[in-house]
Amino acid sequence: MSPRPYIRASSTTGWWLAQPRYVRYMAREVSCVFIGAYTAVVVVGLLRLAEGAAAWVDFVNALQTPASVAFHALALGFALYHTATWFNVTPKAMPMQLGEVQVPGGVIIGAHYAGWAMVSALLLFLVGA
Amino acid sequence: MQVITTDVVIVGAGGAGLRAAIAIAEENSDLRVALLSKVYPMRSHTVAAEGGAAGVARDDDSLDNHFNDTVSGGDWLCDQDAVDLFVAEAPRELTRMEHWGCPWSRQPNGRVAVRPFGGMKVERTWYAADKTGFHMLHTLFQTSMKYPTIERYDEFYSTDLLVVDGHCRGVAAIEMRSGQLRLFSAKAVIIATGGAGRIFPFTTNGAIKTGDGMAMAYRAGVALKDMEFVQYHPTGLPGTGILITEGSRGEGGILVNKDGYRYLQDYGLGPPDPWPRKKAMELGPRDRLSQAFWHEHRKGRTIDTPHGDVVHLDLRHLGEQRIDERLPMVRDLAVSYVGVDPVYEPIPVRPVVHYTMGGIDTDIDARTSLAGLFAAGECACVSINGANRLGSNSLTELLVFGARAGRGAAELAVAETSDANETAILEQAKVAQDRVGRLFQSSGGGESIAGLRREMNTTMEAGAGIYRTDASLRESCTVMNDVRKRYAGIELEDKSNVYNTDLIQALELGAMVDVAGAVIVAALERKESRGSHQRLDHTERDDEAYLKHSLAHYVDGDDARIDYRDVVITRSPPGERVYGGEQK
Amino acid sequence: MNERQIDLEILRYDPETDEQPSFQTYRVPCQEDWVVLDAVNYIKDELDRTLSYRWSCHMAVCGSCGVMINGEPMLSCKAFVRDLPDSIRIEPLANFPIERDLVVVMDDFMGKLQSVTPYLVARDEKSIDDGEHHQTPAQLKKFKPYTLCINCTLCYAACPQYAHDENFVGPAALALAHRYNLDSRDVGRAARADVVASNAGIWECSFVGACSEVCPHEVDPAAAIQQAKIAATMDYFLGWLRPGREP
Numbered sequence: 017m018s019p020r021p022y023i024r025a026s027s028t029t030g031w032w033l034a035q036p037r038y039v040r041y042m043a044r045e046v047s048c049v050f051i052g053a054y055t056a057v058v059v060v061g062l063l064r065l066a067e068g069a070a071a072w073v074d075f076v077n078a079l080q081t082p083a084s085v086a087f088h089a090l091a092l093g094f095a096l097y098h099t100a101t102w103f104n105v106t107p108k109a110m111p112m113q114l115g116e117v118q119v120p121g122g123v124i125i126g127a128h129y130a131g132w133a134m135v136s137a138l139l140l141f142l143v144g145a
Numbered sequence: 146m147q148v149i150t151t152d153v154v155i156v157g158a159g160g161a162g163l164r165a166a167i168a169i170a171e172e173n174s175d176l177r178v179a180l181l182s183k184v185y186p187m188r189s190h191t192v193a194a195e196g197g198a199a200g201v202a203r204d205d206d207s208l209d210n211h212f213n214d215t216v217s218g219g220d221w222l223c224d225q226d227a228v229d230l231f232v233a234e235a236p237r238e239l240t241r242m243e244h245w246g247c248p249w250s251r252q253p254n255g256r257v258a259v260r261p262f263g264g265m266k267v268e269r270t271w272y273a274a275d276k277t278g279f280h281m282l283h284t285l286f287q288t289s290m291k292y293p294t295i296e297r298y299d300e301f302y303s304t305d306l307l308v309v310d311g312h313c314r315g316v317a318a319i320e321m322r323s324g325q326l327r328l329f330s331a332k333a334v335i336i337a338t339g340g341a342g343r344i345f346p347f348t349t350n351g352a353i354k355t356g357d358g359m360a361m362a363y364r365a366g367v368a369l370k371d372m373e374f375v376q377y378h379p380t381g382l383p384g385t386g387i388l389i390t391e392g393s394r395g396e397g398g399i400l401v402n403k404d405g406y407r408y409l410q411d412y413g414l415g416p417p418d419p420w421p422r423k424k425a426m427e428l429g430p431r432d433r434l435s436q437a438f439w440h441e442h443r444k445g446r447t448i449d450t451p452h453g454d455v456v457h458l459d460l461r462h463l464g465e466q467r468i469d470e471r472l473p474m475v476r477d478l479a480v481s482y483v484g485v486d487p488v489y490e491p492i493p494v495r496p497v498v499h500y501t502m503g504g505i506d507t508d509i510d511a512r513t514s515l516a517g518l519f520a521a522g523e524c525a526c527v528s529i530n531g532a533n534r535l536g537s538n539s540l541t542e543l544l545v546f547g548a549r550a551g552r553g554a555a556e557l558a559v560a561e562t563s564d565a566n567e568t569a570i571l572e573q574a575k576v577a578q579d580r581v582g583r584l585f586q587s588s589g590g591g592e593s594i595a596g597l598r599r600e601m602n603t604t605m606e607a608g609a610g611i612y613r614t615d616a617s618l619r620e621s622c623t624v625m626n627d628v629r630k631r632y633a634g635i636e637l638e639d640k641s642n643v644y645n646t647d648l649i650q651a652l653e654l655g656a657m658v659d660v661a662g663a664v665i666v667a668a669l670e671r672k673e674s675r676g677s678h679q680r681l682d683h684t685e686r687d688d689e690a691y692l693k694h695s696l697a698h699y700v701d702g703d704d705a706r707i708d709y710r711d712v713v714i715t716r717s718p719p720g721e722r723v724y725g726g727e728q729k
Numbered sequence: 730m731n732e733r734q735i736d737l738e739i740l741r742y743d744p745e746t747d748e749q750p751s752f753q754t755y756r757v758p759c760q761e762d763w764v765v766l767d768a769v770n771y772i773k774d775e776l777d778r779t780l781s782y783r784w785s786c787h788m789a790v791c792g793s794c795g796v797m798i799n800g801e802p803m804l805s806c807k808a809f810v811r812d813l814p815d816s817i818r819i820e821p822l823a824n825f826p827i828e829r830d831l832v833v834v835m836d837d838f839m840g841k842l843q844s845v846t847p848y849l850v851a852r853d854e855k856s857i858d859d860g861e862h863h864q865t866p867a868q869l870k871k872f873k874p875y876t877l878c879i880n881c882t883l884c885y886a887a888c889p890q891y892a893h894d895e896n897f898v899g900p901a902a903l904a905l906a907h908r909y910n911l912d913s914r915d916v917g918r919a920a921r922a923d924v925v926a927s928n929a930g931i932w933e934c935s936f937v938g939a940c941s942e943v944c945p946h947e948v949d950p951a952a953a954i955q956q957a958k959i960a961a962t963m964d965y966f967l968g969w970l971r972p973g974r975e976p
Contacts, residue, residue: 018322019643020744021826021834026892034800038889041937105936108952109959116867184783185835187880188791243861246849246912248869248876255863279790280876287848287905299839322828351785384762387788478788481807482762595774638778643744644829646773646781 044101047094054091103128146574147327148567151179151296152558154316154331156303156358158182159189160278160543161522161550162337163285168551169558170292176558178295179329181318183302183353183649186286190339190351191543194278195390195474197270198540200235202259206267208232213717215538218264218430219502219531220676221692221719222371222712227509227527229715231538231545238544239271247284248273250471260471261395263536264430264724266423270537275390275474278540301327302649303357305577306334306365306518307570313365313517314565317577321649324642326577330570332561333517333554336362337547340501340523342375343653344661345610346602347453348498349381349388358524360656362505363663367513368696370526370710372503372660373668373678376534377611379434381497382483383452389475389494391536393487394427396471398460400434401491402446408456412437414725422726429724432533432677435496439611450493457491464488496611500539502530502677503667506696511550517561519554521546528694531712532676584651590634594650597628597635601654601661604628609668614681618669622704625665629658663697666705671695688719731761735810737768739780740820742827750827752818753777759810765817766794766805769831782831789945792881795822796831802886802943822886824895838882841898844924845906850917868913875908875953877946884940884950896929900940900950903931907953910960918960926961934958 032038064075078084106128107121153169155162158180166178182189201211211232216223239257243249249257250272262270273280289295300321307315307328315330338358342350363369379400380389394400399420402408407426410417414429414437421428438456441447447454460468460475465488468476472487479485479492504526511519511527522543529542601624608621632655639647673687674680693709700706735757742750755776757768766784773780783793787806794805797820799813810817825833855862884900891897906925910918924930934954941951 018744018826018828018834021828022742022744022750023826024750024823026824027889031889031892035939037939037942038937041889041939045935105938105955108941108949109955111952111956113867113871116870118870184785184793185839185880188783188785188793190786190791192791192879193786193788237857240857240861244849244851244855244857246909246914248873248912249861251864251866251869253866255865255868257861276790276877279879283876290843291848299835351787351791353785385787474790481809482788593774594778639781641743641745641779641829644781644832647778 044098047098050091050094051098054088054095099132146571147325148330148570149179149327150330150564152176152331153333153335153554154179154181154329155335155337156181156316156361157189157337157339157522157524158186158286158297159337159339159522160191160282160285160540161547162335163282163289164544164547165335165337165521165551165554166295167285167289167292168548169555170294172552172555173559174292174294176294176555179298179331180289180295181298181301181303181316181329183300183321183357185299186289186297187283188353189282190354191278191282191540193349193351193388194281194540195275195388196392196395197260197262197272197277197537198239198281198544199262199265199270199535199537200239200541201232201269202236202257202271203267203269206269210266211235211269214265215529215535216531216717217720217722218535219528219533220686220722221688221714221717222374222528222531222675222694224509224528224713225715225717226713227529230509231529231542234545235541238541238548242281242284242544245284245288248280250274260392261421261423261428263391263394263428263434264424265535265537268423270395272392275392275472281540302652303361304580304652305573306361306515307573308365308515309565309569309573311516313515315570316361317574319581319648321644324645324648326574326581328570328574330565330567332558332564333519335511335550335554336505336518336520336524337522337550338524340504341657341660342498342501344601344657344664345375345498345605347381347386347606349378349386350498355653355657356501356524356660357653357656358520359504360659362513362515362518362520363659363697363699365515365518366699367515367518368506368698369660369663370503370506370694370696371528371532371667372501372663372697373671373695374502374532374676375498375609375664376431376500376502376677377435377496378499379431379438379496380458380494381499382478383450383455383493383495385482386497387478387482388499389458389478389492390472391431393458393460393472393475396460396467397421397463398427398458400427400494401457401459402441403448404446408441408446409434409437412440416726425725430533430722431536433724435611435677436679438496448493453495455493455495458494459491460487461489461491500534502526502528502532502534503664509549510553511546512553517557519550521550532678580655581648581652584635584637584648585640586636588634588636590631590636592631592635594635594647594654597632598654598657600624601628601657605661605664609665612679612681613668615669618665621665622669625658625662626704629662632658659699663705667695667697667707670707692719732758733761733810733815735759735768735813736816737772738816738818739831741780741830743829761811763810764806765796765798765803765808765810765813765819768810769805769819780831781829790879792879795881795883795886796820797823797886802883804881804883804945807945822882824886824888824892825882835882837895838880838885838899838901841902842880842905845898845902846917846921846924847902847905847909849909849912849915850920851914852916862914864913871913872908872911874948875904875911878904878948878950879946881945883943883945887939887943889937889939890933890935894929894933897933898924898930900954903934903957904948904950904953907957910957918964922961922964925957926964931957931961
C-alpha cells in the first residue's frame with residue numbers, strides 16, 4: 017500500500033483549454049450541436065411547407081435575415097469541420113491491407129471525399145440545379 | 146517484522162526470472178511463487194536486447210554446428226556438457242515462445258525466419274524485427290499473467306539471502322514504496338537479476354544492471370565464476386552507449402575507419418570479399434571486433450568526436466526499404482540520439498561494455514553450491530559462454546536455464562515438506578537490517594555516492610578494459626580498495642522512507658563495489674589472454690595453466706580469494722579460433 | 730560542446746513531510762545533446778540526492794521514465810533539451826496518484842493490463858515437436874503495430890476520459906487486447922469481450938485521439954479502440970443472427 021498517495025484534481029470544467037489538441041476535439045464534438053440545430057430548421061421548413069404557400073414564404077424570409085445567415089454560415093463551417101475530421105480518421109477505424117502492403121490512408125480518405133462529391137452531384141442534379 | 150511465506154522466491158523478473166516462474170506454475174499449480182523485482186517486469190533490461198535468439202532452425206544446420214560455434218566463440222572456456230544441453234533445448238524453447246505468441250519475424254512461407262549473426266557458421270538467430278528482447282520479455286510477462294500462483298512483488302529491492310542451517314531459505318527485501326524491510330521465507334530461491342555492466346562508465350546497460358543478485362550470492366559464500374570476462378559490444382553509440390544491434394551487421398552492415406577502409410581484414414577476419422560471409426569480417430566474434438577497434442585507435446585510424454573515438458557502421462547499401470523492415474529501431478535510435486539517418490550516412494559507433502560472461506557459479510541444472518539456491522540468466526555462469534559470448538546466445542540462455550532453474554526449484558520445494566523456522570529467519574534478517582540501517586546513520590564521512598560511482602567507473606575502464614596489464618589491474622585494485630573503504634562511511638542525504646532512491650542507489654553501489662573487486666582480482670590472477678580477457682603482458686592463450694574457470698570467493702574487508710576449476714571438455718579439444726576466409 | 734543553463738522546475742512530494750506537492754527549481758548546465766533525463770540525473774548526482782524518479786534503459790524501450798514536460802506527457806530519455814526552452818517544468822504523469830516526487834502509483838494500470846486476458850488463447854494445444862504455428866508476413870503485419878507498446882502509460886496521462894473516470898480500461902490495455910484479437914493464432918476475443926467490449930472498456934472512448942499523438946512508438950491505441958468498436962458491434966449483430974456463434 018502506498019502510505020499517502022497524492023491525488024491531483026484532474027477533471028475540471030476548463031480541462032479542454034489546457035492543450036490545442038483538446039480544443040480541436042471539443043470543436044469537433046460541439047459541431048453536432050450546430051448540425052442538430054440545422055436539422056431542426058430543416059424539419060421546421062418541412063412543416064411550414066405543409067402549412068401552405070404563405071407559411072412557406074414567411075419561412076424563406078426568416079431564413080434570409082442576417083442572424084439566420086450568420087447561424088447558417090457557422091453551421092456550415094462546423095459541418096465541414098466535422099466531415100473533414102471524420103473522413104481523416106477513417107483509415108484508423110477501417111485499415112486496409114492488401115497482402116503485405118498497407119493501403120495508404122490518403123486513398124481511403126480520398127475515396128470518402130469522392131463518394132461525398134458524387135452524392136452531392138446527384139442531389140444537385142435531382143433538385144434541378 | 147513481516148514474514149511472507151511462500152514456496153519459491155524468484156529475485157528478478159526479466160527473461161530468466163519470468164521463464165522460471167512460468168516453469169514452476171506449469172509444473173505444479175499447487176506451488177506458490179513470489180516473484181520479486183526492483184522494477185516492474187517490463188522494465189527489466191531483457192527489454193533492450195535487439196538482435197535475436199539463437200536456436201538451430203534450418204535443415205542445413207545442426208546441433209553440432211551450434212555447439213562448435215559456441216565453444217570456439219567462447220575460446221574453449223565453455224563447459225561442453227552444458228553447451229550440448231543448451232543447443233538441444235534452444236529450438237524447443239524458442240518454439241515454445243512462439244506458442245506463447247511471440248511475434249517472430251517470418252519467411253514468406255509462414256515459418257519462422259532466421260538471420261546471420263556474429264561467429265555463427267549457419268543462420269540460426271530467430272528474430273522479431275530488431276526488438277527481439279522487447280518482444281520476448283513482453284511475451285513472457287503477458288504469459289505469466291495466466292497463472293494466479295505467481296504472486297508479483299514489484300519494486301522490492303532484495304538485499305540479502307536468508308540462510309538457515311546451510312540452506313537458502315529466503316530473502317530479505319525492501320518494499321520500495323514504504324521503505325520497510327520484508328522477509329520472504331521459502332523452500333528454494335532463484336536469482337535472476339542480470340549482469341553488472343554499470344560498474345563501467347560506457348555501457349549499453351540500463352541503470353538497473355548493478356549486479357545486486359551476484360553480490361547477494363557472493364556475500365552468502367557462493368563463488369562468482371569467470372568474472373574477468375566482460376564483453377565489449379563493438380557497436381554502441383558514442384556518449385550514451387546505446388546498443389546498435391549486431392543484427393545490423395547480420396543484414397550486411399560494414400565497419401570502416403577514418404579512411405573508409407574495412408579495417409577488420411587486418412585482424413585475421415578477412416578477406417573482405419565475397420561479402421556477406423558468415424564468421425568473417427563484421428560477422429566475426431565480438432571480442433575480436435572490439436579488440437580491432439582498440440588497435441585502430443592506437444594507430445590513429447579512428448575518427449575523433451566530442452564523445453571519444455569512433456568508427457563508422459555503414460548501412461547505406463542496404464537501402465531504405467530493408468532498413469525500415471529489418472532495422473527500424475536502429476534507424477530511430479541513430480536519428481534521435483546522434484542525429485544520423487543510416488539510410489544516408491554511416492553511424493558513429495565504438496565498443497561499449499555489454500555483457501558479463503561471469504557470474505554466480507552454477508552447474509548445468511542452475512544449482513549453486515548453496516543448497517536451495519539457484520541462478521539463471523546473465524547473473525549466472527554455467528558456463529555456456531566461456532570467455533566470449535556469441536551474440537543471440539544469451540536470450541536463448543534465459544529460456545533454457547530459466548526453465549531449468551524453475552523445474553529444479555519446483556522439485557526441491559515439493560521435496561522440502563516444512564517451512565523454515567521463523568525464529569531462525571528473523572535472526573538472519575539482522576544482517577539485512579544492519580546493511581540498510583548503517584546508511585541512515587551519521588558517519589561524518591562526506592562521501593558522495595555519485596563521486597564514488599564515478600571513481601569506480603573510471604578505474605574499471607582504465608584498468609580492466611579491453612586490454613589489461615598487471616600494472617593497470619593493480620592500480621585498479623588499489624583504487625577499488627580505497628572506494629570500498631570510503632563506501633563504508635557513506636551517509637544517506639535522503640533519510641525518508643517512501644521510494645527513497647538515494648538508499649537504493651547506495652545499496653546498488655555496494656553491490657557494484659563487491660562485484661568490481663571480483664572482476665579485478667580474477668583478471669589479475671589470469672595470466673593469459675583468452676576471449677574477451679586480453680593481457681598486453683601475457684598475450685597468448687595458455688591451456689596448460691588456464692583451461693580452467695576462475696572462482697572468486699568473498700573475503701570480508703579484503704581482496705577476493707581466487708581458485709580454479711577445470712573446464713568440462715567432452716568432444717572438442719581446444720583448437721584455434723579461425724574466422725575469415727580460411728575457415729571451412 | 731555548447732552548454733546551456735536551463736531551469737528545471739520540478740514538482741516535489743514527500744508523503745511523510747508534505748501536505749501537498751510543491752515546485753522546486755534547479756539550474757542545470759546542460760550539454761547540447763542531452764535529454765531531460767540527463768539533466769535530472771545531474772540534479773540527483775550533484776545538487777539534490779532526495780529527488781526520486783524512475784528510469785533505466787535511456788533508449789525509450791523500457792517505459793520507466795514517463796513524466797509531464799511543460800504539460801505534455803513524454804519519456805524523459807527521449808525529450809531533447811535542444812527542442813525545449815530555457816525553463817522546463819517537470820511533473821509526474823497526469824491522472825495517476827503521486828507516490829513520491831516524479832514516481833506515480835502504477836497499481837491501477839497493472840490491474841487493467843491483467844484484466845484484458847493479455848496472453849495468447851490458442852486454438853489448440855500444439856506440441857513442441859509439431860513446431861511453430863504458420864504465420865505469414867501479411868498476417869504478422871496486421872497486428873504488429875499493436876505489439877510495440879512499452880507500457881509507458883503516456884497515453885493514460887493524455888486521455889481526458891481516464892482523467893474523468895478512473896474505471897476506464899484505457900488505451901494501452903485495450904490496444905494490447907486488440908493485438909491478441911488480431912493475431913491469427915488467437916481465439917480469445919470472446920474471453921476478452923466482457924472487459925474490452927464493456928462500458929468501461931472501448932465504449933468509454935470518445936476518440937479524442939490524444940493517446941496516439943503522445944505514444945512514443947506509434948502504437949496508435951486510438952485506432953485499435955475504434956477497430957475494436959466495429960468488431961464488437963459486428964459480433965453483437967451477428968450474434969443475433971446466429972446465436973451461439975464463435976466470434
